[in-house]
Amino acid sequence: MSETGIAAGPAVGTTPDTPTPAPSSIRPETPAELSALPAEHPARRPVAEGGVAGASVLRELRGDRADTPSVWFMRQAGRSLPEYRSLREGTTMLDSCVRPDMAAEITVQPVRRHRVDAGIFFSDIVVPARQAGLGVEIQPGVGPVFDHPIRTEADVDALPALGDDYEAALEPIREAVRLTVAELGTTPLIGFAGAPFTVASYMVEGGPSRDHLRTRALMRSQPEVWARLAAWVAELSGRFLRAQVLAGASAVQLFDSWVGALSADMYTTHVQAHSAAALARVSDLPVPRIHFGVGAAHLLTPMWEAGATAMGVDHRLRLDQALDILPAGTPVQGNIDPAVLFTSEQARFEEARAVLDAGARASGHVVNLGHGVAPDTDPQVLTDLVSFLHEQDAHRA
Numbered sequence: 585m586s587e588t589g590i591a592a593g594p595a596v597g598t599t600p601d602t603p604t605p606a607p608s609s610i611r612p613e614t615p616a617e618l619s620a621l622p623a624e625h626p627a628r629r630p631v632a633e634g635g636v637a638g639a640s641v642l643r644e645l646r647g648d649r650a651d652t653p654s655v656w657f658m659r660q661a662g663r664s665l666p667e668y669r670s671l672r673e674g675t676t677m678l679d680s681c682v683r684p685d686m687a688a689e690i691t692v693q694p695v696r697r698h699r700v701d702a703g704i705f706f707s708d709i710v711v712p713a714r715q716a717g718l719g720v721e722i723q724p725g726v727g728p729v730f731d732h733p734i735r736t737e738a739d740v741d742a743l744p745a746l747g748d749d750y751e752a753a754l755e756p757i758r759e760a761v762r763l764t765v766a767e768l769g770t771t772p773l774i775g776f777a778g779a780p781f782t783v784a785s786y787m788v789e790g791g792p793s794r795d796h797l798r799t800r801a802l803m804r805s806q807p808e809v810w811a812r813l814a815a816w817v818a819e820l821s822g823r824f825l826r827a828q829v830l831a832g833a834s835a836v837q838l839f840d841s842w843v844g845a846l847s848a849d850m851y852t853t854h855v856q857a858h859s860a861a862a863l864a865r866v867s868d869l870p871v872p873r874i875h876f877g878v879g880a881a882h883l884l885t886p887m888w889e890a891g892a893t894a895m896g897v898d899h900r901l902r903l904d905q906a907l908d909i910l911p912a913g914t915p916v917q918g919n920i921d922p923a924v925l926f927t928s929e930q931a932r933f934e935e936a937r938a939v940l941d942a943g944a945r946a947s948g949h950v951v952n953l954g955h956g957v958a959p960d961t962d963p964q965v966l967t968d969l970v971s972f973l974h975e976q977d978a979h980r981a
């Protein structure tokens with residue numbers, strides 16, 4: 585059992601002969617554990633007193649089922665909302681992330697509109713790199729583009745040290761989180777970061793890439809250069825997570841959007857320890873740690889072993905099949921196919937019910953999409969889906 589009150593997978597690199605024991609430490613936090621958070625942190629006060637302790641989404645993530653399903657959507661803030669598009673007008677994506685009032689308002693917009701059970705902090709996986717001083721922008725219609733790709737030992741040597749300057753540069757993030765949680769009240773805020781593989785692959789490729797060939801080639805040809813880069817990103821992302829939690833986030837999610845490009849061998853050899861290092865930056869704090877990858881059915885166990893306390897599952901794998909793979913007692917999150925948002929209401933509700941049923945025997949289940957909300961999703965469809973889910977009995981199956 586970990587001291588944080590949250591189960592984690594076994595130490596990285598161990599392959600237990602016996603099945604991993606059920607995460608018995610998934611339970612409400614003790615006062616001693618909660619004291620690791622600042623006094624004003626919302627997780628230190630119960631919902632009845634205006635805090636978030638005991639909120640349904642946090643209960644599910646701790647393997648303590650609530651009667652009503654909990655739901656939030658990856659990328660719920662953003663282009664699908666007209667109020668987002670009008671607020672963002674004239675401000676670049678990355679500039680909007682470091683304007684605390686704007687980031688807070690954008691985070692709260694979908695909670696207000698859809699009545700989801702958690703907010704996901706509005707930011708991006710490349711914001712930490714930018715705050716550390718790297719030249720990066722998100723080009724509309726393209727994606728993240730770095731001024732100087734990192735491909736050689738000299739490039740890694742030239743990465744900025746992550747010292748006090750980086751901590752200071754995270755202040756707009758902390759301020760945005762403080763404003764957000766004040767606004768969210770009894771709805772928990774989930775903080776997030778990009779995982780080392782996904783973020784480092786943008787740095788190596790210089791921009792979006794279909795197959796991440798240069799990144800995978802770097803791992804094979806110069807494993808020690810890759811390892812130093814991935815360790816740098818782990819610290820970058822891990823400290824970004826920690827800043828969000830200490831400022832008021834009550835759970836975190838590590839997004840490894842492109843990890844599905846790796847074999848299980850490549851993951852355990854070159855990536856797992858770095859994702860573990862990122863998660864370890866918050867493992868002394870009593871907040872659930874969700875780990876999510878796309879196309880990562882073959883990586884569920886090693887991703888869990890990287891120190892997650894709950895696993896996000898994409899829509900390619902049914903939740904009951906994920907539960908067969910994961911250690912007994914693992915809380916799961918997912919996994920409505922975002923494509924059903926573009927079908928009929930009947931198809932959407934059937935899919936939602938099927939996802940609830942597939943997750944019914946999990947120790948905890950937070951409903952989500954199998955990947956993010958697409959920008960052209962009709963927001964009313966999301967609002968209706970949330971109401972439908974809130975009318976369901978989580979235990980029926």
Ligand code: CP3
Pocket residue numbers: 657658659660661662663664677704705706707708709722723724725726727728776777778792839841956959
């Ligand atoms: O659920 C979340 O909101 C978590 C945070 C998150 C965002 N983007 C928020 C975001 C995460 C984990 C990402 C990942 C990300 N960002 C990827 C990896 C692939 C994936 O989807 O998982 C990539 C390629 C990016 C880069 C990016 N960010 C692009 C191409 C854009 C759109 C361009 C623009 O100018 O709007 C963004 C913006 C972005 N990132 C938004 C949000 C909520 C706002 C706009 C939108 O709805 O897309």
